[in-house]
Amino acid sequence: MQASLKIFNTLSREKEIFAPQKPPHVGLYVCGPTVYGDPHLGHARPAITFDVLFRYLSHLGYKVRYVRNITDVGHLENDADEGEDKIAQKARLESLEPMEVVQYYTERYHKYMEALNVKSPSIEPRASGHIIEQLALVDKILEEGYAYESNGSVYFDVERYNREHRYGILSGRVLEDLLSTTRQLDGQSEKKNSYDFALWKKASPSHIMRWPSRFSDGFPGWHLECTAMSARYLGESFDIHGGGMDLLFPHHECEIAQSTVAHGHGPARYWMHNNMITINGQKMGKSLGNFITLEDFFSGKHKLLEQAYSPMTIRFFILQAHYRSTVDFSNEALQAAGKGLQRLMEGLAQLDKLQAGAPSGFDLEAFRNKCYEALNDDLNTPILIAQLFEAVKLINAAAAGKGSFSEEELTSLRQLMHTLVFEVLGLTPAQAEGAxxxxxxxxxxxxxxxxxxxxxxxxxxxxxxxxxxxxxxxxxxxxxxxxxxxxxxx
Known part of the structure; x- marks a missing residue:
């Protein structure tokens, strides 16, 4: 079963018909977490968004290779290539080896993704396991003349790149504006320009994570890992690259520049970005100190939470909003999501109990078309959920003796509802939540x-x-x- 899927391609700023280059295969790459702390609600949103995409493409009959990386080296405290590596910093604070930190928080991440019923990707590579590929990319970019070595570090020459290509094609940024708004930071004197980004960083004497190279003992730049690993597992050109809106610039912009130099073109045909989770209108995240971990949500042990919320309530809460819209956290919204989820699951339970009767006259084909039209229109899960609730109204009416369905209608409706709710949206009945x-x-x-x-x-x-x-x-x-x-x- 295949269908045309319209997705909002960030690169072209418009909806386009998605069709893989070699049907029925699809290459999907999504930027995964930097594993130095427990996952929070902001981590759940991209995981659930691209899980639904993975599920839906698979449901349509495509063979999907879904690659979601683990960042375990090279992500510094800020995007100006300054500060300490986030994993190394955590290891230093807790007197651990960096890979102990990586292993612990990767297992924690997997635990919470399983609770949210997020499927494992096809491949989950780690940045630290692909140093050779990243160094080969550095050599290629240097060979093409778009990078320069400085004091043992290697930087991408953004100004040179922008003269022949366009730096800012994804984000809409203009290099001249970046130049006028970017101040010269301490420690950046080895760069030609402050907006140049690191391909390889020389490690300071105290830096824990380091690898030998012809430049220095150092570590790869954060942006390099995804270019190396996506090409390794999906090829130099693949179908969809996804991630959070906060990665659009500079991370994904830098990926395009690196790939264009090394391979002659950008990495992905389509770019999809989920929007942020906010709290009081501000992005929820570790760097802002306003995040609530998934463990907090599941236990209810946080000053901002009025109660505990189940993993499926969190998943349903996220699916009720379109992936490109912001979602503002509130207890009221989560409680409403919990009630809505319960109503949907009770409707499905009622559907399974209904006995056949006279035909309802319900236009099942039109209902099916509306559901798939919602999914095919840029994964519009809120519209799909609204359609499911329309069916629940008819199911509840039949359970109350105010209508009926024929045996054929019941069989078809049960199959469709179960497919959309459990297989595509990835929701599970309350009894299956493990509570x-x-x-x-x-x-x-x-x-x-x-x-x-x-x-x-x-x-x-x-x-x-x-x-x-x-x-x-x-x-x-x-x-x-x-x-x-x-x-x-x-």
């Missing part, structure tokens, strides 16, 4: 509903009403239908 409390509550409720049913059969209406009313006071609504009783936690 023992949810399983216990389900068991207790089934026992209470059974006792209430026994009371009704014995015409003990007082006991039956008391159970219903006491549960209502606790925020649990009991619903009676011809197929039995169900419950809903408000």
């Amino acid at each position: 023992k409390g949810s399983e216990t509550l389900e068991g207790v409720m089934q026992l209470l509903l059974s006792l209430r049913q026994q009371a009704k059969e014995q015409k003990d209406w007082g006991t039956a009403d008391k159970i219903r009313d006491e549960l209502k006071a606790l925020g649990i609504t009991v619903k009676d239908s011809k197929d039995g009783a169900s419950w809903e936690l408000k």
Whole structure:
């Protein structure tokens, strides 16, 4: 099954029809995390965004090679090639080997991605495992005349590149504006221009992570790793490059420049960027000190959280907004997402219980088309979710005896709803979230509903009403239908 997918290509600033160069194969590269701390909500968004893209392309019948890297060396404290390597800094503070830090936080990242039901990529390379490829790129760029060596470090000559190409093609930045707004920083005197970026950095005597090269004992620049690893696993030209909006400049801009010099063209045919998670209108991130880790969300142990939120609530919260729009954190929004997720899952549970009856007249084909049109229109998950809730209304009406579906309609609707909710959106039922409390509550409720049913059969209406009313006071609504009783936690 294949379909045309329109995606917003950052490079051309417009929606285009996506078709891989060699159908049905797709090469997808996404910038992964720098593993020096627990993942926060800002890490969850790109992971979930590109997980849905991975799932959907696979669902359409494409064979996807999804490469998501781990940055474990070369990412300095700022984008001006200054400061200490973030992993080395963490290792120094905790008296650990840098790779101990990498291993610990990589495992933590995987743990939380699994909780969010994010699929593992096809390949997950580490920057430190591809030093040879990165040094080969440095040599190639020097050979082409677009880099220069200075005191054991090697820098990309942005001004030279801009004379023959366009530096800023992805971000829309203009080099002259960069020159006028970039101040000369201390320690940058070895650069020709402050906006030149490091391909290789000479390590200071105290720098822990270093490799030998013909230039110096040093380490690769942050921007170089993705150019080297994407070419290694997807080729010099591949289909889609993704990442957060904060990587658009300078990271992805530098990738394009490096690839253009080394390979004669940019690396990717399409660039996709998810927008930020904000808190009070400000980007959520470690550097700003306003981040909330995923562990905090799952446990509820943070001063800004009113309660704990399940992994699927977090996933649903993110999917309710289009990936290119900002999402502002609030407890109210997360609580609403939790209720919406519960309503969707209860609708699916009702659908599985429905008995066949007269045909509904529901235009299933039109519903299917609207769902796929939403996904094909730049992964518009909010529109898809709205369509799913329209179906849930009809399902709930049928469960309440105000409609019905034929056996053929039920079979088709169940298959479609399960495919879209579980396979494409990657949501899981509450029972599958691994929360023992949810399983216990389900068991207790089934026992209470059974006792209430026994009371009704014995015409003990007082006991039956008391159970219903006491549960209502606790925020649990009991619903009676011809197929039995169900419950809903408000």
